Amino acid sequence: MVESYWVKDLGLAEQGSRKVGMAETSMPVLRLLAKRYSDERPFDGFTVSACLHITKETAVLVKALREGGAKVSLCASNPLSTQDDVAAFLASDGFQVYGFRGMSRRDYYNAIRMCLSHGPDLTIDDGADLVATLHQAAAVDTEPLKHAVDRVVGGTEETTTGVNRLKAMEREKVLRYPIVAVNEALSKSLFDNPLGTGQSALDGVMRATNVLLAGKNVVVCGYGRVGSGIAERARGLGARVIVVEPD
Ligand SMILES: NC(=O)c1ccc[n+]([C@@H]2O[C@H](COP(=O)([O-])OP(=O)(O)OC[C@H]3O[C@@H](n4cnc5c(N)ncnc54)[C@H](O)[C@@H]3O)[C@@H](O)[C@H]2O)c1
Missing domain, CATH: 3.40.50.1480 (Adenosylhomocysteinase-like)
Structure with a gap:
């Protein structure tokens, strides 16, 4: 049981x-x-x-x-x-x-x-x-x-x-x-990946390191659904964003 x-x-x-x-x-x-x-x-x-x-x-x-x-x-x-x-x-x-x-x-x-x-x-x-x-x-x-x-x-x-x-x-x-x-489903990958994970991935980095993103170089590896969301948010917080994308 x-x-x-x-x-x-x-x-x-x-x-x-x-x-x-x-x-x-x-x-x-x-x-x-x-x-x-x-x-x-x-x-x-x-x-x-x-x-x-x-x-x-x-x-x-x-x-x-x-x-x-x-x-x-x-x-x-x-x-x-x-x-x-x-x-x-x-x-x-x-x-x-x-x-x-x-x-x-x-x-x-x-x-x-x-x-x-x-x-x-x-x-x-x-x-x-x-x-x-x-x-x-x-x-x-x-x-x-x-x-x-x-x-x-x-x-x-x-x-x-x-x-x-x-x-x-x-x-x-x-x-x-x-x-x-x-x-x-577009309703997942167009929203949850860029908006949800785009925010939570950065939130995790900021909580773990307590760094100010403004003025930092942020390298985003892969500019797909998630990567584009992270890049947009990092730029909004004042970082210099570099994207690595083979496609
Ligand atoms: N933790 C979460 O909440 C969460 C949510 C969604 C996705 N993910 C993960 O995030 C990752 C990306 O998901 P996605 O939905 O954005 O996928 P996606 O397919 O939309 O994007 C992936 C991108 O990475 C690129 N890429 C592939 N190989 C590469 C390489 N060697 N160097 C650089 N770029 C490369 C592809 O060309 C593509 O543009 C996956 O591993 C996925 O499992 C995590």
């Missing part, structure tokens, strides 16, 4: 709940969808296993899926991005959630396996670790995960890296179910 959650400290739930409430106010589209789903119940009877950054925004997403009738299990797609208070909130709100900030590589994959043990009909992935684990289990595992992949009818993958991994699996004819390459 798998634990119904694996989080750092349930005592952080109230703080997490406030954060999720704050995120909800900036996510009007998902709020609208949640309202519609609560009438239409498109996911009634479906179990969704999601491997995503466990953040307040993901919490709004999984709540919307539940409004639509889904049973949701969630694990971390990165051992360093989990917001422990949000994970605690989700666990206390009845979600099967597995992840805490700073988990080891071994715990990270254990968490994915716990998430998958709920028997998904649909998967939501961010980097393809969940899908890879599911397929690997089918190849080498004994129960309970060995046949889990047979039940899955479809999934989504949102990252460039994950889509590349899945395309490689498809080429090798080992991918067992269809997956929507969300990263290739």
Whole structure:
């Protein structure tokens, strides 16, 4: 019997709940969808296993899926991005959630396996670790995960890296179910990559180094969706931007 959650400290739930409430106010589209789903119940009877950054925004997403009738299990797609208070909130709100900030590589994959043990009909992935684990289990595992992949009818993958991994699996004819390459939707790559990652990548550099960008030389390697967003933002902050791009 798998634990119904694996989080750092349930005592952080109230703080997490406030954060999720704050995120909800900036996510009007998902709020609208949640309202519609609560009438239409498109996911009634479906179990969704999601491997995503466990953040307040993901919490709004999984709540919307539940409004639509889904049973949701969630694990971390990165051992360093989990917001422990949000994970605690989700666990206390009845979600099967597995992840805490700073988990080891071994715990990270254990968490994915716990998430998958709920028997998904649909998967939501961010980097393809969940899908890879599911397929690997089918190849080498004994129960309970060995046949889990047979039940899955479809999934989504949102990252460039994950889509590349899945395309490689498809080429090798080992991918067992269809997956929507969300990263290739214009509504993702034209917005999330340049605007979201364009901001968060710079934000990470600034937090880690505490440097003032104005007057610095910034070299951006690759002027694609993400790189162009980073370059534009770095220039806006006063940096001298150099782009390296072979295309
Ligand atoms: N962490 C995140 O939130 C996040 C989000 C989106 C993308 N990414 C990552 O960012 C990277 C770029 O994603 P994207 O959506 O902008 O892809 P993209 O395909 O739009 O852009 C990649 C660019 O890099 C260029 N390039 C390829 N090889 C190069 C080389 N050797 N030197 C310099 N440039 C080179 C390509 O010509 C292309 O213009 C990927 O690795 C992706 O996984 C991360």
